[in-house]
Amino acid sequence: MRRPSMSFVKPKSILSTILLVCCMAIRLCLCSSSVVSSLKALHVQGQFSFDGNEFAATDFGNQFHFLPSAVLHPKKVSDIAATIKHVWQMGPASGLTVAARGHGHSLQGQAQAPQGIVINMESLSGQEMQVHRGKFPYVDVPAGELWINILHECLKYGLAPKSWTDYLHLTVGGTLSNAGISGQAFRHGPQISNVHQLEVVTGKGEVVVCSEEKNADLFHAVLGGLGQFGIITRARISLEPAPKMVKWIRVLYSDFSTFARDQEHLISAENTFDYIEGLVIVNKTGLINNWRASFNPEDPEQASQFVSDGRTLFCLELTKNFNPDEATKINKEIKSLLSQLSYIPSTLFVTEVSYVEFLDRVHAAELKLRSKGLWELPHPWLNLLVPRSKIHSFAEGVFGSILTDTNNGPVLVYPVNKSNNFHNIFRWDNRTSFVTPEEDIFYLVAFLPHAVPSSTENNGLQHLLSINKRILNFCEAAHLGVKQYLPYYTTQEEWRSHYGPRWEVLVQRKSAYDPLAILAPGQRIFQKAISVL
Ligand SMILES: Cc1cc2nc3c(=O)[nH]c(=O)nc-3n(C[C@H](O)[C@H](O)[C@H](O)COP(=O)(O)OP(=O)(O)OC[C@H]3O[C@@H](n4cnc5c(N)ncnc54)[C@H](O)[C@@H]3O)c2cc1C
Ligand SMILES: *[C@@H]1O[C@H](CO)[C@@H](O)[C@H](O)[C@H]1NC(C)=O
Ligand SMILES: *[C@@H]1O[C@H](CO)[C@@H](O)[C@H](O)[C@H]1NC(C)=O
Ligand SMILES: *[C@@H]1O[C@H](CO)[C@@H](O)[C@H](O)[C@H]1NC(C)=O
Numbered sequence: 001m002r003r004p005s006m007s008f009v010k011p012k013s014i015l016s017t018i019l020l021v022c023c024m025a026i027r028l029c030l031c032s033s034s035v036v037s038s039l040k041a042l043h044v045q046g047q048f049s050f051d052g053n054e055f056a057a058t059d060f061g062n063q064f065h066f067l068p069s070a071v072l073h074p075k076k077v078s079d080i081a082a083t084i085k086h087v088w089q090m091g092p093a094s095g096l097t098v099a100a101r102g103h104g105h106s107l108q109g110q111a112q113a114p115q116g117i118v119i120n121m122e123s124l125s126g127q128e129m130q131v132h133r134g135k136f137p138y139v140d141v142p143a144g145e146l147w148i149n150i151l152h153e154c155l156k157y158g159l160a161p162k163s164w165t166d167y168l169h170l171t172v173g174g175t176l177s178n179a180g181i182s183g184q185a186f187r188h189g190p191q192i193s194n195v196h197q198l199e200v201v202t203g204k205g206e207v208v209v210c211s212e213e214k215n216a217d218l219f220h221a222v223l224g225g226l227g228q229f230g231i232i233t234r235a236r237i238s239l240e241p242a243p244k245m246v247k248w249i250r251v252l253y254s255d256f257s258t259f260a261r262d263q264e265h266l267i268s269a270e271n272t273f274d275y276i277e278g279l280v281i282v283n284k285t286g287l288i289n290n291w292r293a294s295f296n297p298e299d300p301e302q303a304s305q306f307v308s309d310g311r312t313l314f315c316l317e318l319t320k321n322f323n324p325d326e327a328t329k330i331n332k333e334i335k336s337l338l339s340q341l342s343y344i345p346s347t348l349f350v351t352e353v354s355y356v357e358f359l360d361r362v363h364a365a366e367l368k369l370r371s372k373g374l375w376e377l378p379h380p381w382l383n384l385l386v387p388r389s390k391i392h393s394f395a396e397g398v399f400g401s402i403l404t405d406t407n408n409g410p411v412l413v414y415p416v417n418k419s420n421n422f423h424n425i426f427r428w429d430n431r432t433s434f435v436t437p438e439e440d441i442f443y444l445v446a447f448l449p450h451a452v453p454s455s456t457e458n459n460g461l462q463h464l465l466s467i468n469k470r471i472l473n474f475c476e477a478a479h480l481g482v483k484q485y486l487p488y489y490t491t492q493e494e495w496r497s498h499y500g501p502r503w504e505v506l507v508q509r510k511s512a513y514d515p516l517a518i519l520a521p522g523q524r525i526f527q528k529a530i531s532v533l
Contacts, residue, residue: 035096035117039086044076044083046073047072049071053067053071059108059111061106062376062378063107063378065109067114068112068115069116071120072120080201080233081206084519086205091516092528095115095528096116096518098113098519099116099227099519099522100118100119100143101118101120102122102171102173103122103171105174106522107486108522111520113521116521123144125145129145131157131159137159137238137240138236138238139154139159143171143231143234144173147175151360154242158242159239159241160240160242162238163182163185164191166412175191178485179191182277183277185427186417188422188427192224193428194238196211197211198211198235199234199235200232203517203518204514204515207233221432223434224435226523228506228509228520230514243321243322243323244324244355246319246353247322247334247352248295248351249334249349250295250297250347251316251343251349252344252347253314253315254344260443262316262341262343263278263415264415267417274319275317276316278413278414280412280413282403282404282407283312283405297350314413374450378450380451380461380468382468382471382484384444385437385483385484386445386480387438387442387480387481390478393478398445398471399411403447403471406458413445413446414443416442417441437482438481447471451464483498484498489524506525516528
């Protein structure tokens with residue numbers, strides 16, 4: 001097999017570091033000006049912009065800022081193909097890279113391309129979405145489309161996608177490059193399991209349609225592929241009839257074991273809720289109405305009376321979908337399901353909202369935060385997948401000892417079972433590039449803080465980063481078999497160990513679909529070969 005011409009730079013001494021930096025700087029300067037002129041000569045229907053590209057050096061994480069040389073605002077898929085083909089034909093010497101940018105909600109510069117070309121995928125989103133009804137309905141969408149827009153379009157036909165993220169102002173291409181996990185995943189699998197077909201532009205500039213049946217290896221590679229194998233330009237997403245309303249329920253636990261046992265019970269029942277998540281409440285933060293959810297219980301009086309007294313509590317969050325004519329039946333079902341649980345009896349909080357209001361809940365909170373200037377802050381988020389057999393050690397070490405005070409944001413915890421086969425379909429396909437722990441059941445644990453600038457207190461960026469570090473060190477030392485979700489590593493050794501036995505497949509796929517390592521440099525897995533060295 002021909003090895004891809006890429007290497008990971010790991011300088012051995014200070015001298016070689018200096019040399020390397022100098023060489024890279026010279027190379028980047030050289031290429032920067034020639035890039036501009038060569039791109040100006042390229043025929044595209046959209047346009048390149050060479051100035052005012054600061055937006056492409058920013059993301060939700062707000063910690064990494066690398067300016068590209070150019071941004072492509074494509075009008076057609078052929079614009080993307082022509083641009084990548086051009087970079088491909090320049091060969092490894094140019095050092096030029098290309099990053100697709102969805103909505104820029106990455107956390108550590110993953111959608112940035114230092115001195116390279118950023119493709120603004122949202123400018124493709126003007127193309128039509130096409131809903132197909134029938135026994136197995138689906139929608140064809142441009143990959144730069146936001147999930148919220150897809151939801152609204154599908155609802156016109158009484159349909160909706162099945163698997164979501166907690167926040168819908170993200171692009172299809174961005175979430176499919178990761179996985180797309182939320183409280184529906186225990187049943188439907190992640191978003192990458194609810195896609196029938198993709199159109200992809202590879203790292204050689206070829207436009208390829210792929211699915212389970214056709215170019216299956218590329219299809220699986222791209223799903224959860226962190227943008228490494230191609231740029232997704234269109235996706236065919238599976239739909240179901242959309243409910244009108246949602247019963248939204250929160251109950252509290254003081255004991256992690258009971259909480260986790262009830263969660264595991266609910267995700268394995270055939271008849272169960274439609275959405276199952278959980279929150280850790282540390283020292284009273286976000287008891288009922290935290291930033292990510294405009295949860296207004298029917299009895300706010302009762303909710304406000306509940307005081308956590310500095311204890312750590314666990315909040316189980318559930319929804320049941322229904323249409324107005326089924327209200328009585330649904331209330332009965334909910335009652336029966338809740339009767340199987342062991343939450344603190346006085347802590348049942350219920351509300352009723354439309355399906356759209358529920359799915360778009362984080363956006364409502366975003367608007368509030370934006371108005372207070374609290375949205376565009378650094379977000380040192382950490383997302384982990386923890387195997388079930390280790391979740392109690394994890395909870396003891398992390399919730400019990402590392403995270404004793406609020407970390408300035410929500411902490412989510414909920415399980416999925418990979419082997420669950422609702423309707424005889426396995427929803428966690430290990431042929432994709434998405435990495436999970438080995439066990440059937442694993443928990444998603446998400447620490448979602450925002451940092452307050454120039455704060456030296458507990459909510460300053462350095463402090464929050466040091467908590468993340470402590471959590472990761474703890475997992476490592478205790479051999480918990482934890483995998484990062486939305487992974488961030490700085491060395492190739494760490495990436496190898498992240499992929500484990502799948503590393504070879506990853507490298508093979510890289511050499512097949514992006515042999516020059518042009519795509520998504522911000523993930524820092526592969527580096528384009530540096531020919532001047
Ligand atoms: C408030 C908030 C809530 C979130 N909640 C969830 C959640 O509940 N569940 C969950 O799973 N995730 C969640 N996420 C994480 C989210 O899925 C990722 O941050 C995702 O990358 C954001 O999508 P984006 O469109 O902004 O992608 P970007 O940040 O623009 O891109 C992400 C990566 O994918 C690549 N990429 C982008 N578009 C394409 C494409 N078309 N083809 C190939 N590669 C592409 C980029 O180069 C980059 O490497 C949340 C993020 C935020 C900010
Ligand atoms: C809990 O928060 C209060 C302020 O809201 C603070 O004074 C106290 O120290 C915190 N408790 C712990 C255990 O950190
Ligand atoms: C996960 O689901 C499968 C299939 O339903 C089941 O056989 C298995 O026992 C479950 N795993 C655990 C740990 O409960
Ligand atoms: C992938 O899953 C299949 C079936 O679910 C299983 O037989 C196979 O061993 C798995 N492969 C790997 C590499 O884990």
